[in-house]
Amino acid sequence: MLKVLQKALQIIVQIIFIWGFLLIGTWLSAALHIQIPGSIIGLLLLFICLKAHIIKLAWVDAGASFLTGELLLFFVPAAVGVIQYDEIFGIIGIKLIVVIVLGTVVVMASTGVVAERFAKGDVAK
Amino acid sequence: MMIAASLVGTILIFYASKWVYAHYQKIWLSPLLICPLILVVVLLATHTSYAQYNSGADLLSKLLGPATVAFAVPMYKNYDLLKKNALAIFASLLIGCAVAIISSLVFALLAGLNNEMVNSLVPRSITTPIAMDISNLIGGEPTMTAVFVIVTGLTGSIVGPLVIRIFRFRRAASKGLLLGMGAHGCGTSKAFEFGELEGTFSSLAMIVAALVSIVLSETFFPYLSKILLS
CATH class of the missing domain: 1.10.150 (DNA polymerase; domain 1)
Structure with missing residues (x-):
C-alpha cells in the first residue's frame, strides 16, 4: 500500500514538473509572438534539457509514461462536447462524417506508403 | 459536488x-x-x-498540455532511430499534410459543403490548438474545427489499424507516422498500443505535421483554394 502511494506521489510530482515546461513554453509563445503553441515549445525545451543532461530521465520518466499512456482519457471531455453542435447531425453531418472518414483513410494511406518506402533500421515484423 | x-x-x-x-x-x-x-x-x-x-x-x-510536452521522453529515448529515419519522416509527413489539404478541399467540394465548412475541415488532422489557429488563418470557424479534430481522432483510431492491415505496412515507422499524421494524439495513443517504437514515431509525426501544416496553410493552401473554390 505504501509503495502504491509512493508511486502515485512520484507521478503527481513529475506531472507538475512537466507542467512547468508547458507554462514556460506558453509564456515564450506569447512573449515572442510565435504561432507555435506552448505545448510544442515545452516539448522541445524538455527534449533539449534531457539531451543536454540538464535534467535526468528519472526525474520525468514515470510522470511522462503516465501522461502518454493515458492520453485517450484526456480526449474524452472534448469528444463528449460534440453534442453541443447541431451541425454534426442530419444530412450535413452525414456528409461531414463521410468527408472525414475518406480524407483520413487517404491521408493515412499516402503517409504510410511514403514512410514504408524510405523507413529503415527498425525490425520488420 | x-x-x-x-x-x-x-x-x-x-x-x-x-x-x-x-x-x-x-x-x-x-x-x-x-x-x-x-x-x-x-x-x-x-x-x-x-x-x-x-x-x-x-x-x-x-492534462493534454503536459501530455504533449511528455512526448519529449519517448523521443529522447529513441533519438537515434528517429535520426536514422529523418528522410522517411519528412517525406511522408510532407505528403501527408499536402494530401490532408487536397483531400479536404476535393471531398468537401464534391459533398457540396460551404466554403466556411471546407476551410474548417482542412486542418482537422492536426492537434487542436494549432488546428484552431490555422482554421482562423484560412477563413474557417475555429470552434467547428475543434469538433472536426476530435471526430477525426476518433475516426483515425478506428480506421488506422484497418489501413495498416489492408496495405500490409510492416515497419514501426510507417505505422506510427501514419497514425500520428492522420489522427494526432488519438492516433498516437493507438500507436502506443502497437508498441513503444510506433508510439514514438507517431508522437513525432503529430508535432512535425503540425509545423508543416502551418507552413503549407500559408503557402500551398491559398493557391489551391483559389483554383478550386473560384
Missing part, C-alpha cells in the same frame, strides 16, 4: 470501457467511442448541460 461527480464519473467510465475493450478486442469498442457515448447518455438522462459536466471534466482536457 458536480465537479467531483463529472471528474470521477468520467475516469470510472473510461477505465470500465478500457477493460471491456481489452477483454473483447473489437475495434468499434474503442474507449474513445464507448466512453463518450455512455457519458452523453448519462448527461441526457440526468438533464445535465455540457457546461456543468465540463466544469469538472475540464481538468482532464487540461
